[in-house]
Amino acid sequence: MKRILVCPVCKSKEVELDAGGYTGKYYCKNCGYVGSFILEMTEGEYREMMEKEKFERKEDEKSKPKGVRED
Structure with missing residues (x-):
């Protein structure tokens, strides 16, 4: 099963190795x-994570009062 690299900040799959070796750094x-911390998962795990985040965002939007801005 193929594993993909995912950015821990923005959840993008556009990640590449920036510097090699044991202390390898990745670039999004x-x-x-x-940074050296990166998420590694299968396509299925990635889809599941993205669907969960999408659902959580919808739930957060429902719980916020209408017309209130966050700065």
Whole structure:
């Protein structure tokens, strides 16, 4: 089963190895994150994570009062 690399900040799959070796650093092309911590998962796990986040965002929007802005 193929594993994919996912940015821990923006959840993008646009991640590449920036510097190799044991202390390898990864670079996210989407948000610019650079670091050694990266999420590694299957496509199925990725879809599940994204669906869960989408559901949680909808639930958060329902619980916020209408017309109130967050700065």
